Amino acid sequence: MAEKKKPDLERREIPKQPPEVRRHNFFEVALGYTEELAVAEARRCIQCKKPQCVPSCPVEIDIPGFIAHIATGDFQEGVRVLKSRNCLPAVCGRVCPQEEQCEKTCALKKLGGTVAIGRLERFLADWEAARGAPEMPAIQGPTGKKVAVVGGGPAGLTVAGDLIQLGYAVTIYEALHRMGGVLVYGIPEFRLPKAIVNREVQYLQRLGVKLVTDFVVGKTRTIDSLLEEYDAIFVGSGAGLPWFMEIPGENLNGVYSANEYLTRLNLMKGYRFPEYHTPIKVHKRVAVVGGGNVAMDCARSALRLGAESRIVYRRSREELPARLEEVENAEEEGVIFEFLTLPIRYEGDASGWVRRMVCQRMRLGEPDASGRRSPIPIAGDETVFEVDAVVCAIGNSPNPLIGSTTPGLTLGKKGNIMADEATGSTSRAKIWAGGDVVTGAATVILAMGAGRKAARAMHEYLCGS
């Protein structure tokens, strides 16, 4: 290493489509680092002896390790280090809440120059993809054992990828007509191009994973029926049941769940209607209720479809659970934010379409169980927004289908499957679970991490290693 010098604190910005352009299209917002920018950014990493970023990454990627390879221009080696821990780097580099994880504990943060870990991760993944098909890993000899994976989201894809390499015959059963889970039906194209998800899915297919779509476990066949054929099952069915607020007027036309709105757009490609046949309404004034990533995605999608778009959130900006970068992107693009505001009813016109959203203004009180300051209604302070669509993005919980059709599977209060945090084992032998179906709506990297742990535990159980 060169002699000690003052750290470079200038975080390299990632080139993006300008806000006034991107608010009219569905192409990806961030364009990615060039090689020069990536190398310059990587060189800023001071290669801590005891890196604090690593333990803050849920899958403990050797962050300084892959960054060092970028700094020296050895991208291939960087990819290898990265992928030994994270099988979906192109996805995580784009959607991880880095400011809450790896970048939160970066040594340069105090000095105001946090290394852009997520962007570097994305750079390596994209660099590899641009070179064509990824290197195929070694696949161990067949164990003769069969594993079924329920759900083709990040948790399920990870389990399948790990177990196929260990010599298992793996089949993924997915309810929808495409693999990818929230990555394909929820997160919009402008944040995570579907080509990236498809590439990961194709990779698994090349490794020999059998992909079965249009198969609803619990309906088409139950878990117990599958167990007659498989030696073990991993359940990664996510948290796909949308919540509504149960306030008057919620069934008016034009009131959507975030899942419906995003599914029409992303999975069914409604933004390309009528070429794709699923219709999506073109609205003039859309209000999105909620403050998480889901709400940001809905608000920014509505904007791109030409509407005036507003986020209605009951706490303040500080408590927004969405990734900071997405909040900033939304602000730049012109999404209007109404903080400390809670809808209490919707009013419609004679033909049953939503026209007005009546809201209660709030103030912040003491911190609640989540550690965030809780919103308290300000008596008598109401406000009304004219709207022609409302998207309810207040949360999801696991779909009860699998729980209710699998006797002996212990569930938590919100219908989540109870599973051991370290291994993913459930109350039933031969059944493991992980991802949002266990934790409730969380993050891609946590789902992936849970899949990793479960795959290891399943391997131990099946092959006693």
Place this chain on the structure above:
Amino acid sequence: MYKVIASRMIVPNVHVLTVEAPDVVRDMQPGQFVIIRAEEEGERIPLSVSDWDADRGTVTLVFLNIGSTTHRLARLEEGSGIPTVVGPLGNPAEIGLYGTVLCLAGCYGIGSLFPIARALKARGNRIITVLEARSSFLFYWEERFRQLSDKLVHITRDGTKGYKGHVGRLPEVIKALAEPVHRVIVNGCTFLLKRGSDATRPLGIPTTVSLNPIMIDGTGMCGVCRVSVGGVTRFACVHGPDFDGHQVDWPELLQRRKTYMAEEVVPLRTSRCEEHSLHAEETR
């Protein structure tokens, strides 16, 4: 791809489609439905199951050619394939021992009610079948119903067969029967479901309807299928599709079904040339 085994128009605008989907029919029960896509870019639409053969692994659907997706389905030829058939979805119809059951059907419901009536008969109920249509030439599967029904009644708008008029004449039909009716089951378009329920409410006969709101996933994920029943919001795909017809909020359901009325006519007017060139551009 799910292979099309048979496809034909059975009466004007109503088609019968048989598709190979062995996984889907393995545990199929009367009253359940499937969701299908007619092509890769296609919309997902729900269709009730009108018959199936678990040994051959085939499912039979009866549908009204009404919009863009059903239009495409209607053009399918034997031997071709469709990309999605998923199911069985929804809860099976309740097949209880009620006594005398009046099965009321019109339009595609004549097909979808058939397996329910068959199971109810096998369970030991007496079956009175009432079929409704605009004119006598729109009835189909009459032989099937004749075999399982203790009585078969027709209502036609133009009076060409049976009672003249529409389902509003149901109370007369019931009054003319020599026996009390213990339960009514209705399958068909939303108006038939509503009018059938309206007709039986004053008579106090429990009435089950198979609701048909707009759906996307059919698994409880999107919530577009929500209906108010007895003042409570239910997802028709997972809590239904069968509900108590006397508890359904009909004005809300009829309104919600119209959400995409304007958009749904667009694909019917779009020329295929435009579609093809756009598609070619984006899938380079």
